[in-house]
Amino acid sequence: MAEENNINQLPQQSTKKKRDRIGLVLYVFYTLLLIVSVLVLVKLVYFQLIWKPEPKIAGPLTPGIVKRTIEPVRGNILDCNGRLLAMSYPVYDIHMDCTVMKAEYAMLKNREKAKMKEDEWLGKARQLADGLAEVVPSINADRMFSQIKEGRASGRKYLLIAKGVDRTTMLKIKGLPLYREGANKGGMIVENRNIRKYPYGKLARRTIGFVRDNKGLPEEEIKGNPGLEGHYDAILHGTDGREYLRLTDRGRVRNYDSSYVRAIDGNDLRTTLDIDYQDVADRALHEQIDSMNTLNGACLVLMEVKTGAIRAMVNLSRDPYRSGHFEEITNFAIGRRYEPGSVFKTVTLLSVLSDGYVKNLDETLPTNHGIVKDTKMKQDIHIVDWERENKTREISVRDGFKISSNYVFGTLAVQNYAKQPRHYVEKVYSYGLGDTFDFDLEGLLTPTIPNPDDKRVWSNTTLGNMGFGYVTELTPLHILTFYNAIANKGKMVKPYLVEDIEKAGSVTDRRGPSVLNASICSKAIADTMTRALLSVTDEGTAKILRKAKCKVAGKTGTSFGTFPGGGYSDASGRKKYQGTFVGYFPAEDPQYSIICAVFSDPSYTNYRYQGGGIPAATVKTLIDYVYINDPRFRTTVPKK
Amino acid sequence: MEQKRKWKVSDLWELIKNGFSAILTGNLLLRLNAGKYFIHIAYTFLLFWILIFESLMAENALSKVERNKAKLHEMEIIYSDKTFEVASMSRRSEVEKRLAAMGSKVKEPERQAIALEKR
Numbered sequence: 001m002a003e004e005n006n007i008n009q010l011p012q013q014s015t016k017k018k019r020d021r022i023g024l025v026l027y028v029f030y031t032l033l034l035i036v037s038v039l040v041l042v043k044l045v046y047f048q049l050i051w052k053p054e055p056k057i058a059g060p061l062t063p064g065i066v067k068r069t070i071e072p073v074r075g076n077i078l079d080c081n082g083r084l085l086a087m088s089y090p091v092y093d094i095h096m097d098c099t100v101m102k103a104e105y106a107m108l109k110n111r112e113k114a115k116m117k118e119d120e121w122l123g124k125a126r127q128l129a130d131g132l133a134e135v136v137p138s139i140n141a142d143r144m145f146s147q148i149k150e151g152r153a154s155g156r157k158y159l160l161i162a163k164g165v166d167r168t169t170m171l172k173i174k175g176l177p178l179y180r181e182g183a184n185k186g187g188m189i190v191e192n193r194n195i196r197k198y199p200y201g202k203l204a205r206r207t208i209g210f211v212r213d214n215k216g217l218p219e220e221e222i223k224g225n226p227g228l229e230g231h232y233d234a235i236l237h238g239t240d241g242r243e244y245l246r247l248t249d250r251g252r253v254r255n256y257d258s259s260y261v262r263a264i265d266g267n268d269l270r271t272t273l274d275i276d277y278q279d280v281a282d283r284a285l286h287e288q289i290d291s292m293n294t295l296n297g298a299c300l301v302l303m304e305v306k307t308g309a310i311r312a313m314v315n316l317s318r319d320p321y322r323s324g325h326f327e328e329i330t331n332f333a334i335g336r337r338y339e340p341g342s343v344f345k346t347v348t349l350l351s352v353l354s355d356g357y358v359k360n361l362d363e364t365l366p367t368n369h370g371i372v373k374d375t376k377m378k379q380d381i382h383i384v385d386w387e388r389e390n391k392t393r394e395i396s397v398r399d400g401f402k403i404s405s406n407y408v409f410g411t412l413a414v415q416n417y418a419k420q421p422r423h424y425v426e427k428v429y430s431y432g433l434g435d436t437f438d439f440d441l442e443g444l445l446t447p448t449i450p451n452p453d454d455k456r457v458w459s460n461t462t463l464g465n466m467g468f469g470y471v472t473e474l475t476p477l478h479i480l481t482f483y484n485a486i487a488n489k490g491k492m493v494k495p496y497l498v499e500d501i502e503k504a505g506s507v508t509d510r511r512g513p514s515v516l517n518a519s520i521c522s523k524a525i526a527d528t529m530t531r532a533l534l535s536v537t538d539e540g541t542a543k544i545l546r547k548a549k550c551k552v553a554g555k556t557g558t559s560f561g562t563f564p565g566g567g568y569s570d571a572s573g574r575k576k577y578q579g580t581f582v583g584y585f586p587a588e589d590p591q592y593s594i595i596c597a598v599f600s601d602p603s604y605t606n607y608r609y610q611g612g613g614i615p616a617a618t619v620k621t622l623i624d625y626v627y628i629n630d631p632r633f634r635t636t637v638p639k640k
Numbered sequence: 641m642e643q644k645r646k647w648k649v650s651d652l653w654e655l656i657k658n659g660f661s662a663i664l665t666g667n668l669l670l671r672l673n674a675g676k677y678f679i680h681i682a683y684t685f686l687l688f689w690i691l692i693f694e695s696l697m698a699e700n701a702l703s704k705v706e707r708n709k710a711k712l713h714e715m716e717i718i719y720s721d722k723t724f725e726v727a728s729m730s731r732r733s734e735v736e737k738r739l740a741a742m743g744s745k746v747k748e749p750e751r752q753a754i755a756l757e758k759r
Binding site for chain 2: 027030031034083084087088089166167168192197199201203248249250251252253254256275279280283627628629631633634635636637638639
């Protein structure tokens with residue numbers, strides 16, 4: 001029995017031993033895991049609470065969230081046919097990290113090999129400099145190479161290579177030796193930014209304005225930027241966006257746990273300008289004035305009669321600091337206030353016609369040897385010539401207007417308004433010539449009209465001088481607006497430059513025409529005025545326009561600019577000429593009104609500076625072009 | 641009559657001691673009777689795993705968004721580049737110059753166009 005028990009116990013003992021061994025192994029394994037987990041736990045606590053990484057590696061190990069401002073795309077400026085006048089354009093700034101691979105080569109144990117590698121890198125840098133000089137003409141290869149070499153020696157990581165290059169140039173640069181090896185070996189750093197570009201160059205620069213990019217103009221810069229870019233900066237700029245980025249293994253991505261503000265792109269501005277007309281007007285004016293050494297500047301404005309939409313606005317002034325050529329620097333059309341001279345006679349004529357002092361253009365005045373009665377005004381010697389040539393002592397209002405007689409219009413003003421000068425001045429104001437109006441550009445000047453109640457400025461000669469365009473000061477745009485009203489049968493519309501504001505091709509804010517004065521005169525008087533103006537271009541001082549492709553009604557004017565001290569000539573007798581032509585066409589059914597004015601430096605000669613000279617010739621070129629090319633002047637034939 | 645406290649501070653020490661010995665002997669989870677929560681623990685682990693996986697997937701998608709954004713930006717740059725080029729070439733005087741350079745006889749019209757009346 002005892003043996004049997006011993007035999008039965010043997011397998012049980014061996015199973016137990018086996019279990020103990022497995023248990024021991026498991027226990028040891030468990031203990032190891034426990035120790036490891038305790039170590040991990042301790043290390044975790046250490047990393048969290050005690051360990052401080054070196055500042056050098058703290059950044060990459062603990063990447064912070066970076067805030068990025070999303071720049072909106074600045075709105076385009078378009079012409080009336082949707083052609084781009086100003087747009088956002090991407091350019092690249094290229095820099096170089098001159099220190100790439102320097103440390104790696106320095107760490108090589110074989111000094112000869114290290115030197116060889118370094119020389120090889122510099123050799124490629126030399127090739128890069130040569131290539132850069134070929135691609136970007138402003139870069140000097142030798143200078144560029146020495147800059148790279150010096151930069152490498154001094155550890156420069158951000159050396160400017162090229163600024164503001166376009167995409168094609170950037171791609172060419174990217175393919176040059178060294179740079180083609182990538183950023184890590186070649187050190188090329190490419191940064192993209194948007195700048196403002198003007199596809200038509202400096203055409204209408206003063207009207208369109210100028211900005212470098214879409215960073216947003218400070219208040220003082222908007223005031224100093226008289227173009228549409230400045231005036232409509234808030235609309236064109238858009239709204240900045242904001243996003244937060246975090247660094248991941250796959251680069252920077254937007255952090256969706258943080259707030260995100262989408263950038264709202266700027267709106268587009270559709271202007272009234274027709275860039276073809278602008279181009280022709282610009283060329284026509286350049287052709288006339290480029291050879292005039294004593295000319296200081298000129299402007300030309302083409303406006304649609306019915307709406308007041310400005311189709312072309314050229315402002316050329318001599319650039320004294322750079323080329324000496326005429327450039328779009330100053331907006332004379334709105335920012336030059338001058339005594340308009342004879343173009344103001346139309347104001348006097350309209351007043352006497354409206355008030356009924358003159359019934360028709362053939363009424364006559366005694367010539368009186370050119371001396372305006374009851375005033376101390378200077379004698380008009382042209383009237384003496386008229387008396388001699390025509391053997392008469394009378395002159396009609398029409399002839400006075402045609403030959404642009406100061407005597408006739410001085411007399412008309414004095415004879416009819418001497419007892420009520422305020423009434424005459426009120427008339428001038430009612431024609432919109434005394435006030436400024438809300439215009440699409442900054443800097444429209446307010447005209448200067450003398451006040452009859454102010455005895456410091458109002459004298460015995462003031463009214464007479466006003467009658468033919470002295471004493472008052474107007475801008476070319478004010479003069480044009482007045483003539484446009486006559487062309488529009490008395491309805492005075494406001495000149496404007498912005499047709500509407502658009503977003504992605506659809507109109508968000510329609511601007512368009514507006515009326516300044518519903519009727520400055522009756523239709524019959526407007527027609528009489530047109531007849532008077534036609535006599536000027538047919539037989540008068542603007543005869544050059546007889547050869548125009550269509551009938552033009554208009555008036556010339558020449559005045560002298562004042563010198564410091566108030567005189568009209570300097571000590572050596574030189575004068576500053578201000579020649580103007582203003583009118584509209586076709587005279588029988590006016591569609592466009594036009595003004596051209598030139599301003600001279602002090603000069604001895606009045607050659608071509610008179611209103612019938614350069615201004616009339618320039619206007620003729622543009623009128624011919626518009627009349628031939630504008631679809632509204634096409635002749636239509638019925639379909640067979 | 642003052643009520644007797646149900647546990648003493650020394651019980652805490654006993655608890656720590658037992659817990660520690662249970663960890664050493666590998667009995668802690670058994671003693672806590674965690675077996676009956678096994679399915680919950682496994683489920684929690686599954687949730688954590690899904691969370692990590694989804695986070696990685698989202699990161700992947702976001703980096704793809706950034707890559708595509710860069711591609712789109714590149715396309716926009718090419719578009720702007722071409723638009724500018726075309727707009728610059730459409731200037732009237734530029735067209736005339738090009739025509740003259742090509743020896744073309746096309747010039748500005750000298751008369752108005754004659755249009756057929758629409759019916």
